[in-house]
Amino acid sequence: DQQVKxxxxxxxxxxxxxxxxxxxxxxxxxxxxxxxxxxxxxxxxFLISISSIKDKNEDGRFTVFLNKxxxxxxxxxxxxxxxxxxxxxxxxxFMDSNYQLIWGAGTKLIIKP
Amino acid sequence: GVTQSPTHLIKTRGQQVTLRCSSQSGHNTVSWYxxxxxxxPQFIFQYYRKEENGxxxxxxxxxxxxxxxxxxxxxxxxxxxxxxxxYLCASSLDGGQVPTGELFFGEGSRLTVL
Numbered sequence: 001d002q003q004v005k006x007x008x009x010x011x012x013x014x015x016x017x018x019x020x021x022x023x024x025x026x027x028x029x030x031x032x033x034x035x036x037x038x039x040x041x042x043x044x045x046f047l048i049s050i051s052s053i054k055d056k057n058e059d060g061r062f063t064v065f066l067n068k069x070x071x072x073x074x075x076x077x078x079x080x081x082x083x084x085x086x087x088x089x090x091x092x093x094f095m096d097s098n099y100q101l102i103w104g105a106g107t108k109l110i111i112k113p
Numbered sequence: 114g115v116t117q118s119p120t121h122l123i124k125t126r127g128q129q130v131t132l133r134c135s136s137q138s139g140h141n142t143v144s145w146y147x148x149x150x151x152x153x154p155q156f157i158f159q160y161y162r163k164e165e166n167g168x169x170x171x172x173x174x175x176x177x178x179x180x181x182x183x184x185x186x187x188x189x190x191x192x193x194x195x196x197x198x199x200y201l202c203a204s205s206l207d208g209g210q211v212p213t214g215e216l217f218f219g220e221g222s223r224l225t226v227l
Contacts, residue, residue, distance in 0.1 A: 004153070034215065041220060042220050043115065043203070043220050043221055044154070044201070044216075044218045045218070046216065089154075091153070099159045099167050099205075100156045100159070101146075101156060101216070102156070103153030103154050104153050105152050105153050
C-alpha cells in the first residue's frame with residue numbers, strides 16, 4: 001500500500017529551465033511534507049518542507065506547492081542548474097508520529113547543459 | 114556529519130549482521146531506514162534517549178541500540194534474501210520532531226544477502 005507516490009522515475013530538463021517534480025499521496029491525514037535530494041553514494045539531504053495548513057513554501061530557487069483537494073504536491077526548481085541533477089524524494093508524516101517519514105520511490109532529475 | 118560503517122558487506126542467509134552509526138554532534142535521536150533497490154526508504158525504528166521511540170512494520174529480528182554517546186547499532190538476525198538493501202541512519206534532535214528539524218542522513222550501509 002503505497003501512501004506516497006512519485007509516478008515519474010526520471011525527468012530530463014534543459015539547464016536554465018524550470019524543473020517540476022510531482023508527488024501524489026493517498027492519506028488525507030498527512031500533516032507535513034518534505035523533499036529530500038540524494039546524490040549517488042551519499043545519504044539523502046533535506047531540501048524543503050511544507051505544512052498541510054499551507055499551500056506554498058519558497059526557499060531560493062526551490063518552491064513546493066501543496067494541493068490538498070487533489071492530494072498532490074510539486075517541487076519547482078527555477079532556474080535548473082547542473083548541480084541539481086540527483087534523485088528527489090517526496091516524504092510525508094503524521095502529527096502523532098512525526099518521527100516516521102513515509103517516502104515515495106524517488107524521481108531522477110537530469111539537467112542537460 | 115553522520116557516519117555509517119561498514120559501507121558494503123556481504124552475508125549469507127541465516128547469518129547475523131551489525132551496522133553502526135555515529136550521529137551528528139549534538140543530536141540525541143537516531144532513526145534507521147531500509148531502502149530496497151528502486152524504492153524509497155522505509156522506517157525501521159527510532160531511538161531517543163536510549164529507548165526505542167517508534168517502530169515501523171519490521172519483525173523483531175531487527176533490533177537496535179543507542180549508546181551514551183548517542184551512536185547507534187542496527188542488528189539483524191536470521192538474515193533473509195529480502196534483507197538485501199541500503200540501510201540508512203539518520204540523526205536529529207528531540208525525538209525527531211520532523212516539523213522543527215529535518216533528518217540528517219549518513220551515506221548508508223549496503224547489505225547483500227546471498
